Amino acid sequence: MDWKAYAAQKRNSILQLIPPAWKLSVAVPSPSEQKDVTGKYIQQFLTTKEITITETDAVGIVQKTTLGQWSAQEVTEAFCHRAALAHQLVNCLHEIFFAAAIADAKKLDQYFASHGKPKGPLHGLPVSLKDQFHVKDVETTMGYVGWIGTFEGKKGTGKEKVFESEMVTELRDLGAVLFCKTSVPHTLMAGETMNNIIEYTWNPKNRFLACGGSSGGEGALLGLKGSPIGMGTDIGGSIRIPAAFNGLYGIRPSHGRLPYEGVANSMDGQNSILSVVGPLATSAGALRLLIRGILSRDPWLHDPLVAEIPWRHEHEQFILDIARAGSKKQMCFAVMKDDGIIHPHPPIRRAIEMVISVIEKLGHRTITWAPPSHQEGIDIAGKTFMFDGGTDVRAAFALSGEPMAPAIAQNYAKQSPEYTASQIAATNVQKRQFQKKYMEYWNSTSTITGTGRPVDAVISPLAPFAAAKRDTYDYYGMYGGAWYTTWVNLLDYTAAVLPVTTVDKEVDVVDEGYEPKSEQDEMIHKTYDPELFDGAHVGVQIVGRRFQEEKILTITEILGHALGRLVV
């Protein structure tokens, strides 16, 4: 059997796990006929109760489930149904295990009935997972045809469909219900989501555009409200890009805050810029709920790379005290409108201005962010991502003989020389020196913020466009477009996505007079087309220092509230 047959078999097996009652009875319209399949479009296939449940954020859901007002079963069934629809609309799932989820939900309901209390703070909350997390009885392909029927590409390990990632165990113990795994670009090293199994995952809000990547299936699924919260990973923007492209909240925590233990990955063991796990959700409160839950489990006792930093309520309170009406205290934000390399499209610039207005309206301050050369950072990150010259991902493709998607082939079609230990060490030193320089720049802002502190956060685009057109997202920092996310990974900062607005073709007109700074800049400038992008989501990122998850989530929630987007 060739790779195409394996891929087709797997693709069909996913579709076959959708119960007949949840199969779409109508053909999916073309993007020209129906650009946006969120909202009213998908609602037509759901009951009123299903709509009510699935359009409630995770915080609202657990308020009901932990009091027994909604059963775990009805919540789970509603999300399974909506997720099934979402997959048929935009190809966002890799694994479906609705039956197991509903069985788990029933057990939770029994637990509630017999104990008179919820199992944990996430009792009955459906959580979707990017297809890197291992779940018992479920396969993990990570988009590789060659991983079908294996454990991370290896056969006969005894771990196939048995082993579970640490995060999965913790989520179950907190009472969450796991029900599906979502699509990823093969290799994970892309800002779009495509592979030879499920093919391409489209953006449900604007089906001419990408859903983002690499946690793209999560973005698309949550964008359709087929899940209230999902777990992604981010090594160069992979949580933030799909969060923003789908109008969601999301957070890239610093490395070592949440457990990555036992999660499949590309280039595992590359130790310089590490991938992190983090949630995407329809509210900032949902992100806090999940992170607090996980930290309450002392994950540092089960993942050797997690630092012992429990949830710090006082860090939230510090911001809440400033923000409280009548406090007479201020925050100060730095704003980076343009990184000097790629000029963001008009809707992104408008979103940044909207956030500045909101900050000022709330009585806080802004300054301009003028950091050390981001070009230097791009060079370091670019080297790091190419340490093995493609060895790891090429071996995964070789398992089946399947071809690489164009965005992947551009980096990995040919094997590059592997870096030596000395070259890696030199890059690590260069990275640390860049981090130090950047850190001291951040410290230096205390003289101009007017608050007596350095800036509380940096507001920045996370991509130069609202969403990418197919095959235009250059993920790696070295190509410029992705550097709006990757600088955060290089510096190991905390960054949350704040959904701000949508593209408005009447307002966000083309910059006719813009003179590009480079060929790359020109290329990205030219991809903007108001008619095509109209309606697409626009988000920005709120960046904090290392391990500032509590502070950044609180700020993000405050700004989201002020923008009228407490729950999206």
Next chain:
Amino acid sequence: MDWKAYAAQKRNSILQLIPPAWKLSVAVPSPSEQKDVTGKYIQQFLTTKEITITETDAVGIVQKTTLGQWSAQEVTEAFCHRAALAHQLVNCLHEIFFAAAIADAKKLDQYFASHGKPKGPLHGLPVSLKDQFHVKDVETTMGYVGWIGTFEGKKGTGKEKVFESEMVTELRDLGAVLFCKTSVPHTLMAGETMNNIIEYTWNPKNRFLACGGSSGGEGALLGLKGSPIGMGTDIGGSIRIPAAFNGLYGIRPSHGRLPYEGVANSMDGQNSILSVVGPLATSAGALRLLIRGILSRDPWLHDPLVAEIPWRHEHEQFILDIARAGSKKQMCFAVMKDDGIIHPHPPIRRAIEMVISVIEKLGHRTITWAPPSHQEGIDIAGKTFMFDGGTDVRAAFALSGEPMAPAIAQNYAKQSPEYTASQIAATNVQKRQFQKKYMEYWNSTSTITGTGRPVDAVISPLAPFAAAKRDTYDYYGMYGGAWYTTWVNLLDYTAAVLPVTTVDKEVDVVDEGYEPKSEQDEMIHKTYDPELFDGAHVGVQIVGRRFQEEKILTITEILGHALGRLVV
């Protein structure tokens, strides 16, 4: 000028910085004539007041200096005098800057006089530094002849004698007085201290034996009470070995607890097992004083690799509450008497038994530590330390053409092939899997401790001998003897040294019937000679989980107190 002339010039320049009044008027006796130059021997050259000051631990010193009872100047002068004597006895200094120290102390006294309060919690406390720390107006050679007149081997950087390490800045801001830098083995990768500049640093308690390494000059200096506290570094035992060999307390914190920023190093950028900074001192309380001080400065704002974990008083209190008389609560310690690879010498085994007795006398429990294979860990650590095949250290020797000491030549005389990115990544994965396995073993002990918790700490030898004979300490894990320290580095655990006893030739007799487990084991078994080792210090290590510095220091202090060794 050849390397010998440069080395001699540097060696003489150090000696010339000792004021004539502090030069020894008598020839240093041979080790056969005077094995032990600590205590009464060195006291003969000091005034009563100098003895009182220098035999007070850091906690006692700052109690006096921060109340103005002792001036910073008199304290500094006393330690400078004693350090000058120490160097003449055992070759423990690389850099002397007594004049600058006394000038700094005078400024502190002026500060106290004009402000009526100390500058900080370390006001007037002399702190010695391993010769990896950069101090303004002072050179850093790290024992390399080729680094003389350079900044880390490079000329014309503009940083020479100007740049300061982050830790140095923090110590000054806390009120500490820096006065000398101490000897290291060239490369730092040795458990003994020798280089072509100062030659060999001997153990002051038993001058037939090594002072340990790589923070060996610190160990010897503090062993002679020429400093109350000093900063070392530890990648495979380099704080713990000299602490134990010189009867001191010392701590190897987890990586990311204290700032390493701007400190010179070997193989900088090797990112798998990272060197850490930590103090050695004459009391556990002194270690706490210094670490609390550094953490009060928010070092995570100045070192990108430091995690935001402030000093956690509640972690100390947790142990103090258990230990309080009448609490009826217990701790449980795991004891590893033998790692199954190298059998410790009789005095080490006796020290372990002494600690067990003390634990039982205090009403706590012990179990046997039966962890995952330490041989597997040795293999991983051995690979990590050879990633660059010698490229970095060989380049440093090549600068001057100087020869390697035998312990160094054994690993680096020939260039080995460099590891590739893929090989490094595979080693990193193997390391993480070993850490996870070890962590789950630790967790599993909760079923047998009787306390409801996993073991609170592990008691283990940190070397199979009380101190090494010259040229017998195989530092690297792959040779077995050093694995008693290196497993802690591989696992990134917190480990403190508890000074327990001294070798007693009458009690610690040779194991006549012992059957060695291997050639290595036999070799180490044969190095034991009660007559030669008689009087040498014996310490053990108290090992805690990652980032458990507060807990481990508290336990170490309690056990030291019970052993009658609150201040050594």
